[in-house]
Amino acid sequence: MAGLFITFEGGEGAGKSTQIQMLKSTLETMGKEVLLTREPGGSKGGELIRPLLVSGEADWDAVSETLLFSAARRDHLTHKIWPALKEGKIVLCDRFSDSTLAYQGYGRGNNLEIQKVVTDLYKIVAGDFEPDLTLILDIDPKIGLKRSCERTGNTEKRFENMDFSFHENLRTGFLKIAQENPTRCHVIDANRSLDEIHQKIMEIVKEKL
Numbered sequence: 001m002a003g004l005f006i007t008f009e010g011g012e013g014a015g016k017s018t019q020i021q022m023l024k025s026t027l028e029t030m031g032k033e034v035l036l037t038r039e040p041g042g043s044k045g046g047e048l049i050r051p052l053l054v055s056g057e058a059d060w061d062a063v064s065e066t067l068l069f070s071a072a073r074r075d076h077l078t079h080k081i082w083p084a085l086k087e088g089k090i091v092l093c094d095r096f097s098d099s100t101l102a103y104q105g106y107g108r109g110n111n112l113e114i115q116k117v118v119t120d121l122y123k124i125v126a127g128d129f130e131p132d133l134t135l136i137l138d139i140d141p142k143i144g145l146k147r148s149c150e151r152t153g154n155t156e157k158r159f160e161n162m163d164f165s166f167h168e169n170l171r172t173g174f175l176k177i178a179q180e181n182p183t184r185c186h187v188i189d190a191n192r193s194l195d196e197i198h199q200k201i202m203e204i205v206k207e208k209l
């Protein structure tokens with residue numbers, strides 16, 4: 001496809017949403033056409049599914065979660081991401097498939113069966129399509145969770161409220177994903193100032209442009 005697909009990943013409060021906005025602004029000042037989107041959500045169908053997953057009203061198990069995230073992702077890809085990439089846009093996505101592998105596949109422990117469900121479903125949803133670049137913001141979950149908790153007005157706390165070992169497993173999962181996909185994934189130390197992180201992100205993105 002003509003465009004460029006960049007995903008942001010990481011544990012809770014790593015600073016993805018903040019950094020993705022900063023990247024969007026910088027790219028636009030460079031004259032690039034940018035679409036900023038997120039998962040779960042991003043498209044009409046995806047946004048309808050989102051509250052089912054993040055509100056905390058239902059106690060989904062990892063397979064049910066994976067099915068719902070996958071349905072939302074398929075809708076997002078077909079209605080928003082793929083059309084924008086065909087138009088040559090840079091698509092910045094706040095979380096994508098690595099979150100499913102990390103949260104559903106690693107969060108509750110290194111569960112190989114669930115990891116297989118996640119990768120099999122991804123094939124059905126997206127085939128061989130994958131991000132051109134994935135930026136994984138890495139942070140000690142103690143710091144990330146503190147940042148998330150200090151933020152006001154957040155009602156989407158289902159995953160944030162999981163026990164601490166879940167968040168440690170997530171971090172391990174993301175680092176493993178990065179190790180297994182060294183060309184696509186870059187791990188960025190997110191325990192730095194906003195500007196330092198943005199500068200690092202720009203170095204990596206400029207190489208891709």
Ligand code: T5A
Nearest residue numbers: 013014015016017018039040095099100103147151159194
């Ligand atoms: N999920 C998602 C799955 O389980 N499986 C999946 O397949 C997918 C796609 C929703 C939830 O769904 C789960 C993961 C999530 O729990 P989300 O909307 O991305 O996903 O929710 P969160 O991860 O909770 O995202 P947040 O928006 O809470 O965290 P961010 O985006 O990483 O952090 P951000 O930028 O909002 O920053 C958090 C706070 O820290 C401050 C910010 O100002 C803000 O107050 N901050 C910093 N402070 C100091 N230094 C820095 N460098 C800072 N950067 C940010």
